[in-house]
Amino acid sequence: MAVQRVKFYQTGSFAVGNRLLDPAMRSVQSDATRTNAITSGHRACRGCGEALGARYVLDAAMRATGGKLVTVNATGCLEVFSTPYPESAWQVAWLHSLFGNAPAVAAGVAAALRAKGRTDIRVIGQAGDGGTVDIGFGCLSGLFERDDDVLFVCYDNQGYMNTGVQRSGATPPAARTTTTPVEEQAPGNRFGQGKFVPFIAMAHEIPYVATATIADLRDLEAKVERAMQLRGARYLHVLVPCPLGWGTDASETIRIARLATECGLFPVFEAERGEVTDVNPIRHRVPVEEYLRRQVRYRHLFEPTRRDDLIARIQARADANILRFGLLDEKES
Amino acid sequence: MAEPSAIPLPFAITLSAATSRSNHTGAWRTERPVYVDLLPPCVNACPAGENVQRWLYHAEERDHEAAWRELMRDNPFPAIMGRVCYHPCQTACNRASLDEAVGINAVERFLGDEALRQGWTVTPPESASGYRVLIVGAGPAGLSAAYHLRLLGHDVVVRDASPQAGGMMRYGIPTYRLPRDILDLELARLLDLGIVLELGRRVDDLPTEMADGGFDAAFLGIGAQLARRAYLPAGDSARILDALGVLRTVADGGAPLLGRRVVVYGGGNTAMDVARTARRLGSTDTLVIYRRTREKMPAADVEVEEALAEGVRIRWLSTIAYAGDGAVVVERMRLDEAGRPEPTGEFEQLPADSVVLAIGQDIDQSILSDVDGISVVDGLVQVGPDFMTGRAGVFAGGDVATNDRTVTSAVGQGKRAARQIDAWLRGQVMAAQQPRRLATADRLNPWYYSDAPAAVRPQLDAARRASTFDEVVQGLDETTAVYEARRCLSCGNCFECDNCYGMCPDNAVIKLGPGQRYTIDLNYCKGCGICAAECPCGAIDMVPEET
Ligand SMILES: Cc1ncc(C[n+]2csc(CCOP(=O)(O)OP(=O)(O)O)c2C)c(N)n1
Ligand code: SF4
Ligand SMILES: [Mg+2]
Numbered sequence: 001m002a003v004q005r006v007k008f009y010q011t012g013s014f015a016v017g018n019r020l021l022d023p024a025m026r027s028v029q030s031d032a033t034r035t036n037a038i039t040s041g042h043r044a045c046r047g048c049g050e051a052l053g054a055r056y057v058l059d060a061a062m063r064a065t066g067g068k069l070v071t072v073n074a075t076g077c078l079e080v081f082s083t084p085y086p087e088s089a090w091q092v093a094w095l096h097s098l099f100g101n102a103p104a105v106a107a108g109v110a111a112a113l114r115a116k117g118r119t120d121i122r123v124i125g126q127a128g129d130g131g132t133v134d135i136g137f138g139c140l141s142g143l144f145e146r147d148d149d150v151l152f153v154c155y156d157n158q159g160y161m162n163t164g165v166q167r168s169g170a171t172p173p174a175a176r177t178t179t180t181p182v183e184e185q186a187p188g189n190r191f192g193q194g195k196f197v198p199f200i201a202m203a204h205e206i207p208y209v210a211t212a213t214i215a216d217l218r219d220l221e222a223k224v225e226r227a228m229q230l231r232g233a234r235y236l237h238v239l240v241p242c243p244l245g246w247g248t249d250a251s252e253t254i255r256i257a258r259l260a261t262e263c264g265l266f267p268v269f270e271a272e273r274g275e276v277t278d279v280n281p282i283r284h285r286v287p288v289e290e291y292l293r294r295q296v297r298y299r300h301l302f303e304p305t306r307r308d309d310l311i312a313r314i315q316a317r318a319d320a321n322i323l324r325f326g327l328l329d330e331k332e333s
Numbered sequence: 334m335a336e337p338s339a340i341p342l343p344f345a346i347t348l349s350a351a352t353s354r355s356n357h358t359g360a361w362r363t364e365r366p367v368y369v370d371l372l373p374p375c376v377n378a379c380p381a382g383e384n385v386q387r388w389l390y391h392a393e394e395r396d397h398e399a400a401w402r403e404l405m406r407d408n409p410f411p412a413i414m415g416r417v418c419y420h421p422c423q424t425a426c427n428r429a430s431l432d433e434a435v436g437i438n439a440v441e442r443f444l445g446d447e448a449l450r451q452g453w454t455v456t457p458p459e460s461a462s463g464y465r466v467l468i469v470g471a472g473p474a475g476l477s478a479a480y481h482l483r484l485l486g487h488d489v490v491v492r493d494a495s496p497q498a499g500g501m502m503r504y505g506i507p508t509y510r511l512p513r514d515i516l517d518l519e520l521a522r523l524l525d526l527g528i529v530l531e532l533g534r535r536v537d538d539l540p541t542e543m544a545d546g547g548f549d550a551a552f553l554g555i556g557a558q559l560a561r562r563a564y565l566p567a568g569d570s571a572r573i574l575d576a577l578g579v580l581r582t583v584a585d586g587g588a589p590l591l592g593r594r595v596v597v598y599g600g601g602n603t604a605m606d607v608a609r610t611a612r613r614l615g616s617t618d619t620l621v622i623y624r625r626t627r628e629k630m631p632a633a634d635v636e637v638e639e640a641l642a643e644g645v646r647i648r649w650l651s652t653i654a655y656a657g658d659g660a661v662v663v664e665r666m667r668l669d670e671a672g673r674p675e676p677t678g679e680f681e682q683l684p685a686d687s688v689v690l691a692i693g694q695d696i697d698q699s700i701l702s703d704v705d706g707i708s709v710v711d712g713l714v715q716v717g718p719d720f721m722t723g724r725a726g727v728f729a730g731g732d733v734a735t736n737d738r739t740v741t742s743a744v745g746q747g748k749r750a751a752r753q754i755d756a757w758l759r760g761q762v763m764a765a766q767q768p769r770r771l772a773t774a775d776r777l778n779p780w781y782y783s784d785a786p787a788a789v790r791p792q793l794d795a796a797r798r799a800s801t802f803d804e805v806v807q808g809l810d811e812t813t814a815v816y817e818a819r820r821c822l823s824c825g826n827c828f829e830c831d832n833c834y835g836m837c838p839d840n841a842v843i844k845l846g847p848g849q850r851y852t853i854d855l856n857y858c859k860g861c862g863i864c865a866a867e868c869p870c871g872a873i874d875m876v877p878e879e880t
Contacts, residue, residue, distance in 0.1 A: 010393060010819040010828075012783040015869060017831025019847065020393060020819065029835035032844045040840045040857035041353030046361065047861035051838040082353065089353035217835060243861075251862030251875075254836060258780065284780075 013218045028060045028221050035062040035091055037071075042089035044081040047250030049240035049257065050155045053214045054078055054126065057153055057238065058092055060221040064228035065122045069093065070109055074102035074127030074136060077162040077242075078155060100135035102127045107139075107148040114149070122228060123149065129156040129170035133197045137169075140197075144204035147232040151224075154197065154235075157242035165245040169195050172265070173317075174310050175297045177245070182300040191313060198271075201235040205274040208234040212268060214241075215257035219280060223270065239266050247296020259291040264318035267325045279325045288315045354857075358839060362860035364875040366833070366853055371772035371825025371871070375437060378425035380737065381414070381477075381745035383407045385422050385437055386826060392440055392818035395811075398453055400818075401444045405455055408744055409480040410473070410519050412449055413502060415442020416511050416806070418741045419602075419633040427774040427824045433787040436809075436817045443814035449518050455484070457526045462486040464758045467548040469493075469536045469700070472500020473740045474731025475554030476523060477747025478754070482552075483526045485755045490546065491528060494535035498524075500556055501732075502740060504581045505603070507610050508802045539704050539727065550754050553701075553714065553722070553729040554747060557694040557738070565598075565690075567656040576607040576691035583610055592686020594618040596661050598653055599691030600625065601738075605636040607689050608645045612799045620683065621647040624666055624674045639805060642795045650674060653688065661685045696733050720750035721757070728754055772825020776871025781830065785820050788813045827851070827872040833864035 006012040009020045017030030028034050037058030044051035061069055070093045073079045079096050082089040097105045106125030113121050125143070127136055132154035143150055159177050160166040167177040173191040176182050180189040201209045207230045212220040220238065227234045241248060241256040248256050260266040261280070265288060268280040289311055292298040301307045301314075322328055342349055375385040384403060391400035404411050418438055426434035447453075464487045468475045471493035479489045497503055498520055502511060524530055536542055543551055560575035567573060574589065576599070582589045595611040597604050600623035611619045621640070623630060626649050630637065641647065648663070652674075655662040663681050666674040701707050701714065706724030708715045713734055720728045730746030732738055756763045791807040792798075798805050809817065827850050834842045834851055841858035842851050865873040 006783075008783045008785055008816065008819060010783065010821070011781045011830055011869060014781040014783065015830035015832050016835030017829065019829050027831075027835065030831040032846075036840050038840075039352065039354060040854070041356040041358060042839070043353075043356065043358070044838060046859045047863055048838050052836065055838075055840075083350075085348060086351045087353040087356055088350040249862075250859075251866040253838075253861070253863055254867050 016217055027218055028063050029056060029217055034059045035067075037062065037092045038082055038089045039091050040089075041087065042082045043084065044077065045242075045244045045250070047243045047253045048077070048081070049214050049242060049253045050078055050128070050157055051081065052253070053155050053220075053238045053240040056214060056217060056220050057126075057224055057236070058124070060224035061122070061124055061151070061228055062092060064225045068121045070095070070113075070121060070123050072097070072102050072106040072109055072123065072125045074125075074131035075099035075162070076128035076131050077157075078126065078128060080162050099131055101139055102131055103136055103143040103150070103152055104139035106150045106152065107143045107146065110149045119149070122151070124151050124153060126153040126155065128161070129154055129158060130160040130168045132156075133169040133195060137197075141200075141204070144201060144206050144233045144235070147206060149231050149233075151227045151234045151236060154237045155240045156237055157240050157245060159242070159245050161242050161245045170197070174301060174314060176300065177297070187300055187307065187310060188297070198235065198237045201237075202271050202274045204233070206233040206235065207231070208270070208272055209237075210235075210270040211237045211239070211266070213239040213257040213261055213266060215254050215261065216268065216280065219268065226270075245297070247299070248294055252294060256291070256294060259286060259294070262286050263288045263291045264322040264327055265291065265314070267321045267327060269325055276325070279327060279329075281329060282322070282327045285328065288318050357856045358859050359841075359854075359856045362855075362858060362878055363880075364860045364862065364877050365855065365858065366860070366862070366864050367874045367876050368827060368850065369770070369825070369872055369874050370827075371776075372769035373772050373824045373826065374425035374427055375422035375435075377771060378421040379745070380421065380739065380742040381408045382748065383422075386821060386823060388444070389435070389437070389440065389818045389821040390823065390828065392444065392815060393821065395815055397444055397447050398451070401448045401453060402455075404441065404444060407748060409477060409523050410445070410744065411441050412445025412515050412519055413511060414741060414744070415439065415445045416515070416804075417502070417506055419635070419739060427772070427777060428820060428822055430774045431779050431782065431822075432785070435820045436787050436790070439788070439790050439809050440814050440818050443809050443811070445519070446515075446808055447811075449515070454522055454525065458484060458486040460486055461488070462758070464488065464549045465490070465547055466754060466758075467492065467543055467546060467551040468554060469539070469551060470500060470554035470556060470731075470733075471495070471498035471530060471532070472554055472556045472731065472743065473502055474556070474733075474743035474747040474750075475500070475552065476520070477744040478552045478554060478730065478751045479528050479747075480523050480526065481748050481751030482754060483528050485751065487755070487758070489528045490531065490548070492531045492534040492536050492542075494533065496533055498530055498532065500554075504584045505577065505606070506740070507580065507583065507606050509609070509613070509798065509805050510606075512804050536700055539700060543726075549758055550726045550728065552747075552750055552754060553727065553733055554731045554743070555697060555700065555733050556743075557696045557712075557732040559695045559697055560690065561693040561695055562690065563692050565653060565656055565688075568658050570658040571656040572687040573656060574687060574689050576603045576689050577694065579607050579689055580610060583614070588614055590687075591616055591689070594684045594686045595620070595689060596653070596683070596685040596687070597621045597689045597691055599623065599693070600630040600632055601691060601693070602632045602636050603694075604691035605632045605640045605645075607691055609640050609643055611689070612643050612645060613802055618684075619645045620685075621645060622651045622653055622661075622663060623647065623649055624652050626650060626668070643799045644795075652676070654680060656685070656688045659684060659686060661688060694732070694738075719753040719757070719763070720746070721753070726757070770825075772871060774824075777822060777824065778867060778869050778871070779822075781832065781867075781869035782822055785816070787820065788817045823870045825871055827868075828870060830869055832867045832869065833873065836863050836867050838863065
């Protein structure tokens with residue numbers, strides 16, 4: 001069950017707030033008393049999508065759990081920019097251990113709470129894409145397979161950003177990173193590699209798997225709320241553009257995320273027990289080029305010579321998603 | 334490194350933490366967001382200077398009374414306006430670049446009618462200024478001036494030669510566009526403010542009347558009431574009438590003899606009005622003849638379309654060369670290189686029981702001839718930017734002073750003149766208004782607006798229209814009016830959608846509460862510009878920091 005879309009009311013539920021809506025129907029982020037899980041003064045880059053995404057997720061989770069929440073964080077930008085000792089930006093109970101073990105630590109916290117009879121306190125584990133799909137992947141799969149009562153959230157900025165933009169298993173083809181440079185024979189990251197972890201999570205047949213982006217706040221909040229209604233292992237994969245690593249203008253972070261979904265490259269959907277249950281249809285379809293050409297990591301597709309062959313291969317990936325998820329299908333209202 | 338706090342640490346915790354709020358990331362900023370209030374295109378285009386966006390804002394919240402009161406600050410005739418205005422606001426509306434313009438005029442009519450249903454009134458001023466102002470002419474300009482002067486505390490007397498008030502709203506605009514009960518109700522509400530109306534009272538000697546009545550100032554809003562006559566070679570038995578006379582006779586309850594085949598000469602709104610009136614009087618064959626092209630026609634598009642729908646035919650690029658008994662001779666025109674019509678020498682005879690001239694109106698200069706200081710150039714009374722004529726204390730506005738020739742423009746001029754008269758009476762000079770930057774469509778982020786096609790006002794069936802004087806265009810019901818109001822994008826002015834508040838990665842936007850909007854916490858704002866980029870209505874500018 002994705003967000004209940006408000007049909008009209010000027011901006012409906014597209015904007016963060018809406019003075020014409022009943023307060024109960026407004027977003028967590030529009031609420032002046034929201035938790036602000038990550039408060040001001042953190043050192044994320046200007047326009048960081050990850051800082052925004054984590055606040056969206058945790059504020060929504062705090063509302064859904066009445067504040068009974070423990071967060072376990074892997075190493076990565078989210079941890080480094082929020083917690084340079086002695087400062088901390090966290091306004092939620094928050095633990096950090098290592099780069100690779102956040103799912104295991106989160107499972108441990110959940111087990112400890114169960115042992116103490118405090119299952120009213122809920123657990124979120126969170127990491128970047130590197131911490132999730134690469135180094136943390138073994139213990140993440142274990143968490144899924146044991147169906148531990150944890151919501152694990154991946155903030156996917158498609159690379160190891162904290163250590164200077166290296167390739168991860170979530171880096172898309174043709175993207176330039178410091179470990180996938182643009183050379184004569186290899187124009188950025190290779191096609192045919194990498195993995196889409198939401199599918200792997202679904203293969204574990206856990207209660208809930210969903211994708212989301214920071215461009216659709218109401219949808220993201222609804223998914224967090226849904227996840228917190230359920231028990232067992234749940235997985236949320238959030239696309240969070242990184243102005244530094246992607247080479248985008250700081251002001252365009254939300255637009256880039258929006259274009260990623262509107263072109264079909266990043267499908268937004270929900271699945272329960274391994275079956276897709278809902279898909280967010282594309283509202284105004286755009287060619288992938290609209291999305292790619294705003295990012296320096298794809299500049300070599302346009303300069304010095306235009307690589308129509310590569311753009312077409314990326315378009316084909318978007319088209320395949322559109323077909324696979326029915327992203328252009330008319331939805332019943 | 335800051336000193337960790339001295340609070341005793343909990344069990345197993347070895348380091349204490351301080352808050353990141355001690356780190357003022359505002360120092361990173363090279364640009365800062367600034368909330369702006371820009372001029373919405375609808376407001377810019379409104380001849381009456383209505384704050385359209387603002388009253389729509391109230392209507393969006395279903396606070397119709399607040400919306401109506403906002404409207405009444407600029408225009409005393411919302412129900413009339415919602416019927417007769419040619420709504421240049423809608424032509425300018427930015428929503429047209431998304432789907433269709435907001436139906437501003439229809440909402441205005443709903444609010445005007447709602448006020449009449451609910452009996453809302455404005456309160457007359459409590460204190461009197463002690464000044465007396467004479468208004469000559471009870472048309473839209475004069476009555477608008479009277480209304481605003483009255484609300485500013487002055488004693489106002491309106492004199493008009495006609496037996497009833499309203500000017501062109503009564504004697505020019507046909508009832509199928511403006512039913513007389515609506516006109517009467519809005520006029521009565523205005524007069525109830527304590528405005529003295531003297532009808533059948535032609536003013537011939539303005540200086541004497543001003544002196545006798547102890548008036549400190551006067552406003553001339555006598556309109557342009559004389560039908561222009563062109564030289565038209567005609568036979569003795571040709572039946573030639575002027576449009577204003579026809580419309581006036583019909584307004585007085587008469588039925589001028591036009592016959593079945595009526596030729597109307599002219600291409601303005603009056604030509605359309607008289608042609609449509611002829612259809613209703615039983616003309617089966619109504620033909621408008623106009624010398625230039627459709628694009629060049631001064632008539633409003635809606636008027637032309639409604640006339641055509643009612644069976645009026647229009648011949649563009651034609652002139653009448655001769656009017657005879659039961660027929661006219663029409664000459665075809667063509668456009669020369671400069672786009673001007675020139676004769677072709679091709680003639681054609683068409684049947685015509687009568688010819689109605691609608692080729693313009695002139696002002697009645699008899700009242701002005703003996704008044705020192707008032708000058709008339711090209712048929713218009715000359716006024717300064719303060720609406721004052723060359724004679725101190727005598728002001729003028731509306732058709733007598735401009736060629737706009739619409740009710741809305743006259744109402745706007747009456748308002749602006751009233752404000753100038755007030756300033757002049759009190760010995761003040763009105764500060765020139767700072768020009769506001771226009772809220773252009775390229776500033777919008779339309780993603781956030783719901784898809785919503787325009788609501789259509791129901792219309793009387795065209796077949797029935799051609800035979801009755803019933804109102805053609807119907808009103809919107811409350812639900813539809815609110816829907817239409819909510820299509821407004823609020824161009825250039827914050828409407829508190831919370832996008833900036835919700836999308837700031839640094840929590841640097843402070844929400845000030847309903848109606849109070851937001852402010853930026855410059856201690857933390859890094860100047861990323863997401864708030865400006867994602868603001869739906871373009872109400873945030875990014876301004877470089879001075880370094
Ligand atoms: C075992 C180990 N290897 C390497 C590192 C260095 N390191 C810290 S964060 C990071 C990358 C984080 O990438 P990701 O999880 O995608 O988070 P992001 O910074 O992109 O948000 C690396 C390689 C480490 N801390 N521990
Ligand atoms: S490098 Fe990217 S993810 Fe890390 S803080 Fe900067 S913008 Fe955010
Ligand atoms: Mg990453």
